[in-house]
Amino acid sequence: MNASLRDLRRHVDAAPPPQFDVEGIVARGDARLRRRRAALAAGSAGLVLAVIVAGVTLTGSNQRSSPPVGTPTPSVTDTAAPTDTRPLTYADDYTADPSLDIHWRMQSIEYGDRTLRPGIDATALDLTDDGVVMVAPDGGIHLTDGEATEKIGESTIPGPAMSWAEWGVKTSTAGSLVAWFTPLGPDRSLVVYDAHEHRVVTQVARPDCGRYDCQLEALVGDRVYWSESPDPTGGGRPQWAGRPLQVLDVATETVSETNTRALWEDLRAYPRGFVEGDNYETGAAVSQDVNTGAVRFVPQGSTLELQRWVRDTGADIDGDGEGDGPVIFGYGGFDTTGRRLNLRLPAGYSPAEHPYALFQWLDDDRFAVMAGAADFDEPGEGYGDILVCDIARERCTLAAPGPGPDGSLRLVPHVTLPN
Amino acid sequence: MVVLRQPDHEAFSEFASARSASLFRTAYLVIGDYQLAQDLVQESLVKTYLAWPRLRDVAKAEAYTRRVIVTTCISWRRRRSFSERPATHVPDASVTDPTTLLPEQGELWTAVGHLPPRQRAAVVLRFCEDLSQAQTAELMGCSVGSVKRHTSLALDKLRAEMGARFSPPFVDEQAVTP
The missing domain is CATH 1.10.10.10 (Winged helix-like DNA-binding domain superfamily/Winged helix DNA-binding domain)
Structure with missing residues (x-):
């Protein structure tokens, strides 16, 4: 007998619906309202404290990656060709296999002016200063510098439609460190690997992950942040902004408790990130490495503008997108050194209808964005175009035209895989 | 100044009681698991409750809740924890999924x-x-x-x-x- 989708409707209709505890739902709602009121009351005081603390605690140090803001960093000039510390990386050559949980397998990877053929089925990409990190369908983590490919560890087996940010592997926007959690089990540990030295530099055995599971949040400089995974049913899930975190300082091999506010301050201490909004002092620091969604840019006239979400009520939006009030877009921002972003689109370029998502930094001044990478929406004009934007030169160039509106997809580091 | 207004308990309770069965059907279809569908409806109703004071047209509350169900479901399924759960968090086997009593x-x-x-x-x-x-x-x-x-x-x-x-x-x- 053939099955039709209408049969599913009849099947579900035949199932007795459960009874819902409406009073319990109201009680949960009231509890959240109380928390929000408390957060609103504490918000302005906390903001003042954050600004004060940020002024005195930007002390991040890291010999492996870009130095904190305040230390002179190389900046390109019009007379010197920039040198990539990380070549532009993407994959157009892939196969689709609907029998797999992960439907996309990269056959080759464009890596600057080279094409890498790592010889494994890679399902996701990430970058270090010393090569490309790939995750295989079996959870194996591989590193290739274009000459050789080595397996450096094992992590969570990727699931369907999971973003790179949600997986158990992290790199930083600069440097050579890679961090991951080993697969679930009594001996699960946090591993930090140095891709330059080709060795594990530290491990944390049985890290504290609370009730559910560990979730890597970010690798900033040489500090690895993680948290308890959200409740898989969503119940009692803490807002991103209030989530307690653990942090491993790789240099001192110490673990301590911290919070998202400290992570934001850490992001501000390194050059490869952005600060949203019109006020550099109070704006939120964002990075593609943190599990709060893609960093988006949209064309506005002849420029490309950093886009953020705000409530029309003026309330902040937490990382999970919850909150009251319709969402509206705000535009503009700075890099973390305080330079206001002013990014001219290429002359004559017809921008895509899709937002452009940040996916990698080439150096401290230049970053790459791809049209459509934020949500892999329907292909259209300009879909998949990669722009490289130069903050110092205040312009973007078309680095790799998209594969076209025929449904082809382009895969880039960090961002969510299409589903 | 952001003011969080108190929802109308009575109107919300009336809405939730009347429409939860219909909302559950949508939740079950999109998430495919009886227990998770219950959680999904409850979570979505909590979000609707929070939004209740600014829902200009209460008649649209059902459409609003249905949208929350769909977007929350997609969000849950995108999380790593959805496909990989620790052994300490297995579903309660004593809770029977009524749909398993149905024909194939x-x-x-x-x-x-x-x-x-x-x-x-x-x-x-x-x-x-x-x-x-x-x-x-x-x-x-x-x-x-x-x-x-x-x-x-x-x-x-x-x-x-x-x-x-x-x-x-x-x-x-x-x-x-x-």
């Missing part, structure tokens, strides 16, 4: 369960809930074109998995437009 759930139900979250949402909203492309796009928070693409990919995968045992939607179903 069928290969199609299993095949739909293999679809990625957006494709599953698109196909069940279009062809099980009989929504138009525009209505589906509204619930999923995406464009009509995106719905078309997700639906097309989903039907291709169902055909690939089930072959001739899958009866694709009738042409008139696919032709439904706003």
Whole structure:
């Protein structure tokens, strides 16, 4: 007998619906309202404290990656060709296999002016200063510098439609460190690997992950942040902004408790990130490495503008997108050194209808964005175009035209895989 | 100054009691698990409760809740924890899924369960809930074109998995437009 989708409707209709505890739902709602009121009351005081603390605690140090803001960093000039510390990386050559949980397998990877053929089925990409990190369908983590490919560890087996940010592997926007959690089990540990030295530099055995599971949040400089995974049913899930975190300082091999506010301050201490909004002092620091969604840019006239979400009520939006009030877009921002972003689109370029998502930094001044990478929406004009934007030169160039509106997809580091 | 107003308990309770069964059907179709569908409805009703004071038209509360169900489901399924749960958090085996008492759930139900979250949402909203492309796009928070693409990919995968045992939607179903 053939099955039709209408049969599913009849099947579900035949199932007795459960009874819902409406009073319990109201009680949960009231509890959240109380928390929000408390957060609103504490918000302005906390903001003042954050600004004060940020002024005195930007002390991040890291010999492996870009130095904190305040230390002179190389900046390109019009007379010197920039040198990539990380070549532009993407994959157009892939196969689709609907029998797999992960439907996309990269056959080759464009890596600057080279094409890498790592010889494994890679399902996701990430970058270090010393090569490309790939995750295989079996959870194996591989590193290739274009000459050789080595397996450096094992992590969570990727699931369907999971973003790179949600997986158990992290790199930083600069440097050579890679961090991951080993697969679930009594001996699960946090591993930090140095891709330059080709060795594990530290491990944390049985890290504290609370009730559910560990979730890597970010690798900033040489500090690895993680948290308890959200409740898989969503119940009692803490807002991103209030989530307690653990942090491993790789240099001192110490673990301590911290919070998202400290992570934001850490992001501000390194050059490869952005600060949203019109006020550099109070704006939120964002990075593609943190599990709060893609960093988006949209064309506005002849420029490309950093886009953020705000409530029309003026309330902040937490990382999970919850909150009251319709969402509206705000535009503009700075890099973390305080330079206001002013990014001219290429002359004559017809921008895509899709937002452009940040996916990698080439150096401290230049970053790459791809049209459509934020949500892999329907292909259209300009879909998949990669722009490289130069903050110092205040312009973007078309680095790799998209594969076209025929449904082809382009895969880039960090961002969510299409589903 | 942001003011958080108190929802109207009575009106919300009346709405939740009257519409929870219908909302549960949508939740069950998009998430495919009886227990998780209950959690999904409860979570979505909590969000609706918080939004209640600013829902200008209470008659639209059901559509609002349905949209929360779909977007929350997609969000849950995108999280790592959804597909990889620690051994300490297994479902309570003593809780019976009433749908298991029904006749054979069928290969199609299993095949739909293999679809990625957006494709599953698109196909069940279009062809099980009989929504138009525009209505589906509204619930999923995406464009009509995106719905078309997700639906097309989903039907291709169902055909690939089930072959001739899958009866694709009738042409008139696919032709439904706003």
